[in-house]
Amino acid sequence: MTETSSPPAGTVMFPRPKKRIRGRSIAILVFLTMAALFFCIPLYVLVTTSFKTMDQIREGAIFSLPEVWTFEAWRYAWDEACSGITCEGLKRGFVNSLEILFPSLIASIAISAVTGYALALWSVRWAGGFLFLLFLCAFVPFQIIMYPLIVITVNMGIYGSIWAVAFIHTVLAMPVLTLIFRNYYKDIPPDIIKAAVMDNGSFWRIFIEIILPMSGNILIVVLIMQITSIWNDYLIGVTFGGLGAQPMTVNLANMVTVTTGTVSYNVNMAAALQTAIPPLVIYFVLGKFFVEGIAAGAVKG
């Protein structure tokens, strides 16, 4: 779009639209810079404050660079900061978050992929009604069904454990994920399945040997969606975690929420960054595939 200097095809008409585009692109650039600043200034404050000492923060100049760069706040937030009387820093919540993340991820993606596959490519009785129900469920706010869910987990005997949190994550992600997989799979030509059935393929064998290898993009999309939402979740963790199974976000909230207590802004900023980094890393590593997957999904369905 931009390399237009060398082609010989340039006519008299050419410079005019080019000028117009330039004017507009300046406006776009200005707008984008403003939008970027809008996000970058708080981020700048967040990062620099986390490297300052409290003495410097008390001076009040929030935009100044740290006089002395120190990792003390980062170390303290990770290792020593108190959440109530337990002073083990964020690392405890980090471990909990990981323990919640893996079972939730595996269960939610596995179950919804298979369900989506069955709904899209096999003739399932009531499939239409079932899809409609799923569609409705995707719009039920969690807060409304929170109480019954607590009672359910209590009866299952898992309330207040990592399994309760993982279970709820899995259940709540099911409608949307199933719909995503179903829509992705429904565009696979039915002839492929028919041929596979003729070749004596079973339900599972077709899924594992034919469908899964075709699902790379959509798996990445769902993986990123799920990692981000599970990692960043607060409400499910705080409601079902009970004693000792609370994720990093709850840990963070305990550290930064004070009403009448003192605030260590540097430690809070460091803790917030530590909590935000894992999904960011995932996003940077898998981001390329994510965009491809979204695009593939968009073209197909």
Add this chain to the structure above:
Amino acid sequence: MRSHRYSLGLALAATLLSGAAFAEDLVIYQDWSSPAEVKALNVLKSAAEKKGINWVDITIPHDTGSNVTLLNLVTGGTPPNVFSENNPAVYMDLEKMGLGRTLTGLFKDLGAVDHFPAVVTKVITIDGEIRKIPLGIQIDGMVYYNKAVAAKAGVDPEKWTSLDAMFADFDKVKAAGFIPLALGAQQWQVGYLTHALVATLGGADYFTEIYGPEPKAEALDSPVLKDAFTWLRKFQQAADPGSVNRDWNMTTNTVISGQALMQIHGDWMKGEWRAAGKEAGKDFGCAQIPGAKAVVVSVDSWGLLGGQPEAKDKAELDFASVVVDPVVNADFAAAKGATPVRADAPTDKLDVCSQGVLDILKDPTHQVQNPHSMVDPDWQASIWEVAFNFWSSPSMTVDEAIASMKSNYDTIVK
């Protein structure tokens, strides 16, 4: 219920079974996490351990409003044995579920009730019975000032006897190049300032007519309320431009760093001063709001879970008696920077500000309780909203503010 309790996390179940003979576990649900608060909690923890109580901590931030998490834990069958909660309605809910625990008998036996300041007894009493353990006292509106700045400006905040005298000195402070009054203009801070002003100008009885369990319509016509809003406007005009939506902590830091002379806010401000390594009486001074007819007292208080097996119940009561023990309570208050809940607590470890508060509280007519512990939350929220709107829109008149309070009164209270 019983079986649910055993299906807790492994750690708890294990300790429940194995440790029962030696130490009783108490699950303590609270939300203090800043260094001074944790230090104070550890005072309680080690005192409780001497009584054979094992402190199992569960920390979730919760506001003074409706405590959803506490009720979730109860529904989930893992209720905490001790919980921080101010809202009387929660205690009544627990009572209805058969999980209330009264402490009237225990505190009478301990002889603690006679030593509680009048307002403390009021706060912990719900429906005629004591249902809360008082931990520490905070005053909602105090003047904390930077002594170095006061000396440079040539003023003495402790000499002020009225708000007029205070404002009269502000020109001097400005001339010396300081901000006279640092304030953080957030809704709750303005709300707190408003009720502190109502207590200052109206005294205990009038305060109860506005912020009590049964607010009175006539009280809204009183000249005192007009006065309160007039002063609120003066405070707003005296506040520096940086005050908009500023945390009280950052506001305190402007006083600590010597940009401003003083701050009027709850006396938990002391925490920031102490965290900055400053000493009460030397680096900073404190006083009640000049000319105060009454001060508003917040009492940090925790509740106990009733309907427990005997051993658990005994441990809970032991915990309560540890907390109100005069020596433990004084140590707790000293660590937190609060004021003890007992007038007979040893004062040797307390700083001058806490000692000052204990002196103020000797007069039972000079104290009222924080609205949170008695008023209808909707009514209080509406007052906060009016006060904050008034603060944020300089063109709003006092009469307009009072008129909107009246219309809220008609909707909410009547």
